[in-house]
Amino acid sequence: MDDPLEAKSLETKSLEAKSLEAKSLEAKQLVDAIISDFPDHDPNTRPVHTIGIGVDGYFIASDVARSYCIAEHFKGQRVRTSVRFSNGSGSPVQHDGWSDVRGMATRFHLENDAATDLIAMTLGEFFSPQVKDFFEFTKAAQQQPYQMENPWRKILDMLQLKIPLRNPYPKETTSADAGMLCYANRHRFAQLAVFQAASIGAPVSYARATYHAVHTFVVTAPDGIRRPVRFSWQPVAGVRTTDPTAPPVDKYLHKELRDRLQQWTARFILMMTIGEAGDAIDDPTEPWPAKRLRIVMGTLTLTGVAEDQAAASEHISFNPCRLLPGIEASGDPILHARRGAYENSRERRHGTPCPFNRSETDAK
Amino acid sequence: MPSNAGWLDRFVDGLPETRFFQFVAAHILVPYWAWRTPVKLLPGGPPPSVQPGDNVQRMMNLVMPLKDKSPVGRAKAALAIAQNKDEIYAGLDNVGTVHFARFVIVDNNICMFSVYDGDFTNYIRHFIVTIGSVFDAVVSLVDGGDDVIPSEDNVEKFIEWVHAHDMYQVPDLATGILRDQEALNGDTAAPGNDDLRLLPRQLILQLNVNNNVSLGSGYRAYPGYSAAQVRQQFGSGW
Numbered sequence: 001m002d003d004p005l006e007a008k009s010l011e012t013k014s015l016e017a018k019s020l021e022a023k024s025l026e027a028k029q030l031v032d033a034i035i036s037d038f039p040d041h042d043p044n045t046r047p048v049h050t051i052g053i054g055v056d057g058y059f060i061a062s063d064v065a066r067s068y069c070i071a072e073h074f075k076g077q078r079v080r081t082s083v084r085f086s087n088g089s090g091s092p093v094q095h096d097g098w099s100d101v102r103g104m105a106t107r108f109h110l111e112n113d114a115a116t117d118l119i120a121m122t123l124g125e126f127f128s129p130q131v132k133d134f135f136e137f138t139k140a141a142q143q144q145p146y147q148m149e150n151p152w153r154k155i156l157d158m159l160q161l162k163i164p165l166r167n168p169y170p171k172e173t174t175s176a177d178a179g180m181l182c183y184a185n186r187h188r189f190a191q192l193a194v195f196q197a198a199s200i201g202a203p204v205s206y207a208r209a210t211y212h213a214v215h216t217f218v219v220t221a222p223d224g225i226r227r228p229v230r231f232s233w234q235p236v237a238g239v240r241t242t243d244p245t246a247p248p249v250d251k252y253l254h255k256e257l258r259d260r261l262q263q264w265t266a267r268f269i270l271m272m273t274i275g276e277a278g279d280a281i282d283d284p285t286e287p288w289p290a291k292r293l294r295i296v297m298g299t300l301t302l303t304g305v306a307e308d309q310a311a312a313s314e315h316i317s318f319n320p321c322r323l324l325p326g327i328e329a330s331g332d333p334i335l336h337a338r339r340g341a342y343e344n345s346r347e348r349r350h351g352t353p354c355p356f357n358r359s360e361t362d363a364k
Numbered sequence: 365m366p367s368n369a370g371w372l373d374r375f376v377d378g379l380p381e382t383r384f385f386q387f388v389a390a391h392i393l394v395p396y397w398a399w400r401t402p403v404k405l406l407p408g409g410p411p412p413s414v415q416p417g418d419n420v421q422r423m424m425n426l427v428m429p430l431k432d433k434s435p436v437g438r439a440k441a442a443l444a445i446a447q448n449k450d451e452i453y454a455g456l457d458n459v460g461t462v463h464f465a466r467f468v469i470v471d472n473n474i475c476m477f478s479v480y481d482g483d484f485t486n487y488i489r490h491f492i493v494t495i496g497s498v499f500d501a502v503v504s505l506v507d508g509g510d511d512v513i514p515s516e517d518n519v520e521k522f523i524e525w526v527h528a529h530d531m532y533q534v535p536d537l538a539t540g541i542l543r544d545q546e547a548l549n550g551d552t553a554a555p556g557n558d559d560l561r562l563l564p565r566q567l568i569l570q571l572n573v574n575n576n577v578s579l580g581s582g583y584r585a586y587p588g589y590s591a592a593q594v595r596q597q598f599g600s601g602w
Contacts, residue, residue, distance in 0.1 A: 148369065151376040158380060161389070161397055161565035167369055167377070185558045192539045195560055274588075278415045290536045290581050291417050293588035 027340030033138040038090035052086030054312025061298035069219040071326030085206035097248025104211040105318040120211035126284035140183035146175035201241035207266035216330035228275035236267040317346040317354040408530030425531040428506040433472035455495030
């Protein structure tokens with residue numbers, strides 16, 4: 001090839017194609033790894049957060065939001081939203097009353113078919129800081145036969161001032177607890193998430209839990225200042241979990257939400273925490289100190305359960321990297337890996353495509 | 365946890381709530397494990413940090429046991445504060461980095477709880493300069509206080525003494541106490557033999573050597589601002 005510029009361009013394109021191929025393979029492997037943790041997984045459903053419910057609502061930004069972020073949904077107008085609440089498990093069997101992480105995925109619908117998503121969960125941190133660690137974690141988190149701990153063994157635990165293993169729920173025959181605990185004992189970065197997940201409980205309502213977006217995003221203010229931030233939804237109704245000593249009820253969260261929203265709206269406050277230099281910007285296993293500055297970015301009002309649950313809960317596809325000008329993903333490798341994994345998962349279950357906004361696509 | 369537990373399981377599950385087990389835990393298990401796996405006293409006050417947000421609105425929770433553990437002793441402590449109100453207020457204004465400060469008597473302890481900005485040693489150093497005589501009056505009523513007064517002549521010793529009476533601040537995150545303990549022990553080794561289920565024992569043993577602790581860094585409605593910024597913003601000046 002005579003033209004060195006053309007040769008360079010071809011080389012760049014070839015490298016980009018290889019990078020895309022590698023990312024696509026990684027995304028497929030990630031979804032496979034997650035699915036392997038749930039032997040009864042239904043391939044037409046999400047690999048995790050399988051059981052969910054779609055809710056309609058709207059978001060109105062606070063007066064101060066626009067001074068921190070130029071993104072369209074923070075300008076103060078009423079923004080239509082689609083929210084999907086979910087149980088964390090990838091099993092198609094519904095166990096609302098079991099202790100489990102819950103999810104809250106929110107789509108902000110904007111003008112000209114633009115949209116942005118915010119995906120959050122009740123756990124305040126993630127299990128691994130790197131994709132390779134997450135593969136190891138999913139291997140460790142395989143379901144294993146789960147039986148009640150022998151009473152004498154429990155007494156021995158108590159004599160060591162150690163927490164006895166929890167009793168299995170009725171009909172619970174397998175669990176990932178043992179593998180996750182073993183992984184956490186070998187990896188300190190996973191200890192907080194595993195400890196919190198083990199004691200997280202079950203909310204009395206999807207509208208009575210705090211949801212954390214976990215990853216860091218970078219928001220741009222009108223004056224051009226860029227800030228690392230983390231988002232969380234705080235329920236106006238307050239946080240409340242079920243009585244852990246009472247028998248768990250398998251199905252109540254959907255009915256509770258329908259009943260609640262038929263009577264009145266439910267609201268969440270969007271809080272944005274601003275990170276500082278030295279905070280774990282790219283590591284979702286490390287929550288930021290509680291002393292960081294928190295900004296009230298707006299209020300989400302849930303108005304009712306969506307009529308078409310197939311569209312609003314099953315087919316809808318969210319992606320944590322569906323962002324708008326004014327909000328960027330940080331360098332968090334888990335956040336970037338989720339982009340491909342969510343797309344791969346959507347393709348497998350034939351979900352509604354989640355087109356990235358033009359500026360986002362162009363930027364890639 | 366509800367389950368298909370039999371009577372023996374249910375009995376064992378309820379054991380920790382029985383008086384018998386609580387007696388055994390307090391008088392046998394805790395002393396045994398404290399001897400077998402001793403833990404060091406974790407230092408008081410907020411952990412050192414170079415980050416701006418961690419250096420404003422820091423908490424000091426001093427708990428100082430009174431020499432005279434009687435109503436008379438407590439009254440003397442109360443009077444030492446009341447008689448020096450002007451000096452305390454003027455001193456706090458002059459220190460300039462204090463958001464809130466108050467004295468409290470809890471049982472036979474005189475306590476000072478304050479929220480300040482900046483480095484702890486500088487905070488106490490400023491205190492000694494601006495309010496040292498009041499501190500001397502209070503500290504003279506406290507066990508071991510005679511060794512560090514007058515504070516102006518024993519600055520470093522006095523700072524250490526105050527630090528030792530400042531409560532350990534249990535981290536906000538559940539596993540934070542493990543990390544604090546590792547840091548104190550110089551444990552930087554890669555994990556491999558941790559046992560997360562022993563976290564309660566770590567907490568129990570720390571509370572065994574550390575009777576008074578502050579739980580978490582505390583809620584703040586408006587974290588991130590220094591006393592100077594707040595005063596400037598509201599036009600209060602100095």
